[in-house]
Amino acid sequence: MSIFTWCETVEEAFGVFFTGYGIWAMSGDRVSVECCKGINGLEKVVLREARGSSAEVYLYGGQVTSWKNDHGEELLFVSSKATFKPPKAIRGGIPICFPQFSSHGVLEQHGFARNRSWSIDTNPPPFPTSSSNKTFVDLLLKPSEEDGKIWPHSFEFRLRIALGPGGDLMLTSRIRNTDSKQFNFTFAYHTYFSVSDISEVRVEGLETLDYLDNLHNRERFTEQGDALTFESEVDKVYVSTPTKIAILDHEKKRTFVLRKDGLPDAVVWNPWDKKAKAMPDFGDDEYKHMLCRATGPSKGSPRMTVLFLSSASPNIGTLVVSQAQFLAVDFVRHHFLVTGGFNRSRASIK
Numbered sequence: 274m275s276i277f278t279w280c281e282t283v284e285e286a287f288g289v290f291f292t293g294y295g296i297w298a299m300s301g302d303r304v305s306v307e308c309c310k311g312i313n314g315l316e317k318v319v320l321r322e323a324r325g326s327s328a329e330v331y332l333y334g335g336q337v338t339s340w341k342n343d344h345g346e347e348l349l350f351v352s353s354k355a356t357f358k359p360p361k362a363i364r365g366g367i368p369i370c371f372p373q374f375s376s377h378g379v380l381e382q383h384g385f386a387r388n389r390s391w392s393i394d395t396n397p398p399p400f401p402t403s404s405s406n407k408t409f410v411d412l413l414l415k416p417s418e419e420d421g422k423i424w425p426h427s428f429e430f431r432l433r434i435a436l437g438p439g440g441d442l443m444l445t446s447r448i449r450n451t452d453s454k455q456f457n458f459t460f461a462y463h464t465y466f467s468v469s470d471i472s473e474v475r476v477e478g479l480e481t482l483d484y485l486d487n488l489h490n491r492e493r494f495t496e497q498g499d500a501l502t503f504e505s506e507v508d509k510v511y512v513s514t515p516t517k518i519a520i521l522d523h524e525k526k527r528t529f530v531l532r533k534d535g536l537p538d539a540v541v542w543n544p545w546d547k548k549a550k551a552m553p554d555f556g557d558d559e560y561k562h563m564l565c566r567a568t569g570p571s572k573g574s575p576r577m578t579v580l581f582l583s584s585a586s587p588n589i590g591t592l593v594v595s596q597a598q599f600l601a602v603d604f605v606r607h608h609f610l611v612t613g614g615f616n617r618s619r620a621s622i623k
């Protein structure tokens with residue numbers, strides 16, 4: 274199918290459910306949802322908000338690969354060695370881990386949703402709460418016959434990716450069991466945030482919580498002290514996390530605020546230097562580049578951090594990430610709810 278035909282088809286589809294498609298906002302600025310070809314001819318959707326923020330979504334993986342603020346600054350990390358070539362998952366952005374997170378099951382690591390082609394959902398069921406967001410795309414993943422052989426369940430995974438007027442990025446997942454029998458799954462938004470220098474970053478909202486340490490056979494520990502900082506490899510699953518988590522990047526004077534719903538766990542991962550080098554789709558040059566710019570005691574550490582959320586909620590998982598200036602930090606800090614307990618289970622749907 275030619276690009277033109279494909280775009281035309283999608284435009285037609287958007288006409289049905291995108292109130293914001295192709296219209297002029299009150300200010301006279303245009304918001305848009307555009308379909309085009311991305312790297313290696315893969316189909317992508319570009320969302321643009323009136324004030325200048327934007328996001329890019331590849332149908333391959335249903336994956337957000339770019340999120341820019343209204344100054345055009347990229348907020349997500351994508352490796353320069355990311356292949357954008359099926360069947361390999363795209364290294365960076367926001368991969369969707371489904372129906373299995375990590376290696377907790379019989380499937381390949383993080384399940385198959387991140388390396389399947391999703392389609393544009395032309396007829397999504399209505400959302401329980403109406404949103405004022407006009408710039409969004411709805412994607413749909415259904416299992417193929419081949420998928421049925423490795424995971425014998427029938428489902429519809431609907432993902433809405435929306436860009437708010439203030440530049441917030443919002444992902445909402447709705448998973449429906451179209452089978453007659455119950456199935457279990459685990460799910461995560463595996464978000465790669467772009468940060469200036471990992472040694473300048475701290476995460477607030479996870480202190481004093483319990484976590485399972487993947488570097489110590491998933492043994493359970495309790496986080497001590499203040500906010501999380503990074504000095505070496507980290508691969509931890511925090512349990513029963515608060516609905517708000519913040520990532521503070523001192524060098525960039527930027528704070529990411531994550532608000533979530535139906536996503537109890539939060540995972541923090543940074544491969545650090547040794548593991549980063551072992552990943553074929555994580556660039557050596559990029560790593561050198563980071564080396565060049567690294568300062569202080571953590572010289573040599575990769576400038577990338579990952580924080581993602583896994584869900585035990587059967588049918589909805591919302592993640593909103595926003596960017597705030599440092600001024601907003603105190604506000605965020607004082608509004609954290611720190612909860613204890615353990616609530617990590619597989620979600621199941623009947």
Ligand SMILES: O=P(O)(O)OC[C@H]1O[C@H](O)[C@H](O)[C@@H](O)[C@@H]1O
Pocket residue numbers: 375382383487508509540541542579
């Ligand atoms: O290389 P991938 O399959 O994308 O996995 C990347 C990482 O994902 C998660 O963060 C896991 O906790 C890590 O153990 C894993 O290394």
